[in-house]
Amino acid sequence: MNTFFKYTIIASLLMTIFTITSCCTSNPEPEIQSGKLKLEFTHQIDGQEIIFDSMMYTNEAGNIYLVSEIQYFISDVTLHKNDGSTILLDGWEDIHYVDTDIAESGVYALADEIDLGEYNRLSFTFGINEEKNNTLMFVNPPESFMFWPELLGGGYHYLKLNGKWINELEQVSPYNFHLGIGQIYHSYPDSITGYIQNYFNIEMPESVIVISDKETTTLEIIMNVENWFKSPNIYDHNQWGGDIMQNQDAMQLGVENGWDVFSYKTK
Amino acid sequence: MVGMYFLIKQSRMKLYIIITVSFFAFLISGCEDKSVPTPYEPTPYEIEIPFGFPTNLNIPVDNPMTVEGIELGRYLFYDGRMSGRTHPDSLMSCATCHRQERSFEAGVDHPDFPGGFPHGLTGLQTPHVMLPMINIVWNSTGYGWNGFLYPDNPVEEMRNIEDFVRLSVLAEHEINGDTTTVKELFQTITGYPKLFEKAFGSNTITFTNIERAVAQFVRTLISSNSKFDKYMIGEVQLTQSELNGYVLFTTEEGADCFHCHGGFGNPLFTTHLYYNNGKDTEFTDPKDRFSITGDPMDHGAYKATTLRNIEVQGPYMHDGRFATLDEVIDFYSHDLQVSPYINPLMHHINDGGIQLTPTEREDLLNFIRTLRDDEFMTNKDFSAPDKFPDEE
Numbered sequence: 001m002n003t004f005f006k007y008t009i010i011a012s013l014l015m016t017i018f019t020i021t022s023c024c025t026s027n028p029e030p031e032i033q034s035g036k037l038k039l040e041f042t043h044q045i046d047g048q049e050i051i052f053d054s055m056m057y058t059n060e061a062g063n064i065y066l067v068s069e070i071q072y073f074i075s076d077v078t079l080h081k082n083d084g085s086t087i088l089l090d091g092w093e094d095i096h097y098v099d100t101d102i103a104e105s106g107v108y109a110l111a112d113e114i115d116l117g118e119y120n121r122l123s124f125t126f127g128i129n130e131e132k133n134n135t136l137m138f139v140n141p142p143e144s145f146m147f148w149p150e151l152l153g154g155g156y157h158y159l160k161l162n163g164k165w166i167n168e169l170e171q172v173s174p175y176n177f178h179l180g181i182g183q184i185y186h187s188y189p190d191s192i193t194g195y196i197q198n199y200f201n202i203e204m205p206e207s208v209i210v211i212s213d214k215e216t217t218t219l220e221i222i223m224n225v226e227n228w229f230k231s232p233n234i235y236d237h238n239q240w241g242g243d244i245m246q247n248q249d250a251m252q253l254g255v256e257n258g259w260d261v262f263s264y265k266t267k
Numbered sequence: 268m269v270g271m272y273f274l275i276k277q278s279r280m281k282l283y284i285i286i287t288v289s290f291f292a293f294l295i296s297g298c299e300d301k302s303v304p305t306p307y308e309p310t311p312y313e314i315e316i317p318f319g320f321p322t323n324l325n326i327p328v329d330n331p332m333t334v335e336g337i338e339l340g341r342y343l344f345y346d347g348r349m350s351g352r353t354h355p356d357s358l359m360s361c362a363t364c365h366r367q368e369r370s371f372e373a374g375v376d377h378p379d380f381p382g383g384f385p386h387g388l389t390g391l392q393t394p395h396v397m398l399p400m401i402n403i404v405w406n407s408t409g410y411g412w413n414g415f416l417y418p419d420n421p422v423e424e425m426r427n428i429e430d431f432v433r434l435s436v437l438a439e440h441e442i443n444g445d446t447t448t449v450k451e452l453f454q455t456i457t458g459y460p461k462l463f464e465k466a467f468g469s470n471t472i473t474f475t476n477i478e479r480a481v482a483q484f485v486r487t488l489i490s491s492n493s494k495f496d497k498y499m500i501g502e503v504q505l506t507q508s509e510l511n512g513y514v515l516f517t518t519e520e521g522a523d524c525f526h527c528h529g530g531f532g533n534p535l536f537t538t539h540l541y542y543n544n545g546k547d548t549e550f551t552d553p554k555d556r557f558s559i560t561g562d563p564m565d566h567g568a569y570k571a572t573t574l575r576n577i578e579v580q581g582p583y584m585h586d587g588r589f590a591t592l593d594e595v596i597d598f599y600s601h602d603l604q605v606s607p608y609i610n611p612l613m614h615h616i617n618d619g620g621i622q623l624t625p626t627e628r629e630d631l632l633n634f635i636r637t638l639r640d641d642e643f644m645t646n647k648d649f650s651a652p653d654k655f656p657d658e659e
Binding site: 053068069135136139140141144145147148149150151152154156162163164167169171172173174175176178190241242243244245246 | 319320323514517518519523526529532540607611612613614
């Protein structure tokens with residue numbers, strides 16, 4: 001093998017290595033130590049998973065009722081540390097929709113990489129805050145089906161909890177326990193003079209939430225449906241009827257009762 | 268000899284250089300996307316999303332929309348030879364029932380189907396009346412009154428509009444034909460093989476490509492230019508009566524239509540979901556939503572139709588029991604029937620309905636009429652072609 005041929009082979013090999021490394025691979029990135037968080041939503045009444053469309057529950061007011069479906073938004077998921085610092089996850093925009101008719105909506109895998117360590121609390125907004133809650137920000141179903149009419153304040157329902165109860169006349173009667181922007185009426189139902197933002201913050205009980213390196217911590221977020229009707233206000237379907245979107249007094253009870261509707265546990 | 272030596276050496280050098288360059292060309296090409304020449308180049312067609320409409324479209328990955336596919340689909344949609352027959356008495360196409368002037372429904376004034384109850388070539392009536400064939404590129408929850416065609420159906424050939432084309436050809440109460448005869452007939456008609464080649468790259472006609480072409484055309488049937496659409500973007504104002512009707516439409520204390528039929532925040536004017544809306548107390552229809560889901564709460568449940576152009580789309584309800592919108596509104600106002608399967612959104616059920624006054628009834632009707640889109644119903648792009656391919 002002559003010298004020129006050897007040089008050609010060597011040059012070829014060097015260029016091959018250069019070509020492969022520059023073209024088909026990328027430079028290794030510095031390793032970041034972080035983990036992720038996933039929320040899995042479940043729905044219970046009196047500590048048991050809901051059996052939908054079964055007239056088998058009794059609320060604090062003594063109403064016998066069933067639940068057909070639950071649809072709601074949560075946003076502003078935040079982790080809290082003992083030192084008072086907080087991390088707002090997935091940025092400002094992210095709003096998650098949960099629908100008991102759509103199994104995959106029950107899992108909220110947050111995209112953010114989270115610093116390792118122990119956190120002692122989780123909080124989130126139930127519904128969507130005023131700044132974010134803009135009509136037509138969701139154009140695609142199923143979120144778009146949650147729209148709250150412009151006349152009533154616009155944006156989106158925070159909650160649709162639909163079911164039936166046995167009313168005072170022993171009739172099976174539908175209820176639509178819907179929360180969203182409330183209205184102040186000058187003369188009901190035609191003249192609206194103002195709106196009330198009914199979204200509220202859910203502060204989960206303190207617990208230890210550990211974020212470990214390259215792992216996803218999963219929390220089960222449980223909606224305890226009976227608590228919507230329980231404390232501090234006893235909510236009676238016979239008093240408030242089947243629809244409350246135009247009844248701020250009724251929605252206010254729901255807002256005040258929402259504080260302990262959710263509980264959670266690490267899976 | 269020396270000259271010969273240098274000649275050989277030069278040749279070897281050239282050879283080494285050629286080998287080296289070729290080798291790198293190979294390596295580099297291995298890292299880049301290979302562009303495989305396509306046998307045909309149809310023109311991609313992009314749906315323009317109207318204001319407020321969803322951006323997610325139900326277009327199967329194996330049937331992308333193209334200008335050529337849509338053009339072919341339009342011919343097929345209107346060509347009575349879709350029946351696989353050529354005798355004038357045996358022609359039937361999609362357009363036989365789906366009339367543009369009735370927003371692609373039959374309409375109560377259909378010349379061949381009195382009252383808007385279609386029947387097939389055999390004379391058998393369809394089990395249900397027709398659904399609006401508009402804006403269905405945004406329907407992802409199931410086609411048909413009970414949603415029997417849906418995207419994740421385990422039965423692959425029962426998923427989308429393409430399948431509806433085939434089922435319509437086969438159905439006893441529609442064309443009562445067979446797919447082989449249909450494709451073979453079109454193969455013999457001058458002009459069609461060339462159109463298929465332009466649309467799908469082969470002049471050998473398959474029924475799959477017939478399905479695809481018709482489905483592509485149907486997906487272009489978009490109605491989004493009603494008076495209400497213009498109101499949404501601030502181009503026109505509604506009359507006081509229409510505004511009053513709009514308030515009734517979108518309030519729970521009013522008529523509460525919006526939870527199922529949309530509004531400003533859901534301009535499809537349907538959720539494409541299924542509801543028992545209180546028509547009956549007994550449920551014997553073997554083709555209700557229950558027949559698909561097996562969920563007892565779906566007894567007597569059917570798809571909520573879009574209210575766009577609903578004014579011209581009678582008869583109404585799955586069985587066409589109401590000929591006019593007035594009858595429909597009277598039903599929701601006073602005649603709801605209680606059953607264990609009533610959807611909970613029907614919260615006025617124990618009052619028999621929403622109890623509209625005559626003025627409210629008129630206002631609600633006037634609002635619903637603002638959803639009529641006359642431009643859509645006269646749009647030449649959706650009309651019957653002047654000539655079929657063999658008449659060119």
